[in-house]
Amino acid sequence: MKKIVLLVEDSPGDVRLTQEAFRDADPQIDLRVAVDGVEAMAYLRREGAHIGASRPDFILLDLNLPKMDGREVLAHIKEDEDLKTIPTVILTTSDAEADVVTSYRLQANCYLSKPVQLEEFESLVKSINDFWLTRVKLPQQALGN
Amino acid sequence: MEDDEMPIEVLLVEDSPGDVRLTQEAFRDSGKPVRLHLAADGIEAMAFLRREGIYANAPRPDLILLDLNLPKMDGREVLALIKKDQDLKIIPTIILTTSDDEADVMISYQLQANCYLRKPAHWDAFDSLVRSINAFWLTRAKLPQQMQNV
Numbered sequence: 564m565k566k567i568v569l570l571v572e573d574s575p576g577d578v579r580l581t582q583e584a585f586r587d588a589d590p591q592i593d594l595r596v597a598v599d600g601v602e603a604m605a606y607l608r609r610e611g612a613h614i615g616a617s618r619p620d621f622i623l624l625d626l627n628l629p630k631m632d633g634r635e636v637l638a639h640i641k642e643d644e645d646l647k648t649i650p651t652v653i654l655t656t657s658d659a660e661a662d663v664v665t666s667y668r669l670q671a672n673c674y675l676s677k678p679v680q681l682e683e684f685e686s687l688v689k690s691i692n693d694f695w696l697t698r699v700k701l702p703q704q705a706l707g708n
Numbered sequence: 709m710e711d712d713e714m715p716i717e718v719l720l721v722e723d724s725p726g727d728v729r730l731t732q733e734a735f736r737d738s739g740k741p742v743r744l745h746l747a748a749d750g751i752e753a754m755a756f757l758r759r760e761g762i763y764a765n766a767p768r769p770d771l772i773l774l775d776l777n778l779p780k781m782d783g784r785e786v787l788a789l790i791k792k793d794q795d796l797k798i799i800p801t802i803i804l805t806t807s808d809d810e811a812d813v814m815i816s817y818q819l820q821a822n823c824y825l826r827k828p829a830h831w832d833a834f835d836s837l838v839r840s841i842n843a844f845w846l847t848r849a850k851l852p853q854q855m856q857n858v
């Protein structure tokens with residue numbers, strides 16, 4: 564079954580790299596992109612242009628985003644009884660200990676620092692695919708219950 | 709970085725001696741300075757985490773591996789207690805269980821388990837899974853640092 568990944572990322576370069584790395588790792592992955600926090604929440608709540616949006620199996624969330632910050636997006640996801648079961652992994656350039664602790668406190672499923680080097684970035688995306696989308700048992704789509 | 713030398717404290721909550729042994733061996737071969745602590749039931753796990761009784765000087769784990777089916781206090785209850793505790797909730801808690809029941813997967817994520825892994829029946833696959841936990845959680849992931857007074 565095709566896995567749907569929602570990438571919440573405002574940097575076009577990082578979006579491009581992530582798309583390419585996922586395509587190389589597993590062409591079956593259906594990567595959707597939201598470029599700011601407001602769009603991410605509209606997608607997840609199927610509002611406006613996202614009315615027919617599929618529920619993602621997995622979310623990759625940057626912290627520093629326009630309009631609504633990633634910490635706020637994370638808090639909204641994890642306060643929502645329906646959305647909270649979607650594994651949400653932080654992928655950010657921030658290395659600040661305060662961001663790591665805040666993210667885990669808000670119940671991020673995992674925190675990853677974005678590497679600066681291209682090869683390392685590709686290798687990280689591959690490891691996300693190998694671990695989270697292959698090893699981990701993700702919750703099944705809840706169909707109306 | 710210097711803190712690469714700091715041992716990573718892992719709490720394994722598991723009642724099956726065979727699975728404990730396999731996990732110990734797989735961690736030992738990982739090449740990372742891991743200190744694996746063991747709790748054989750849910751009550752012992754909570755005493756370790758709350759530093760009660762003989763665990764008064766227990767280190768705070770950086771990572772918890774939690775089985776669901778445990779004597780005395782079940783893994784679901786341990787997970788709920790960890791994730792309700794303002795101090796303990798930031799410790800990444802990985803469910804590692806033989807249960808394949810979709811309801812267990814769902815309830816674990818509802819209780820905010822960090823991830824859910826099914827224990828494979830064969831030794832090779834079990835070893836490979838523990839190695840992947842090592843590779844991902846101890847190398848790739850950024851874990852919250854041990855906080856002294858915060």
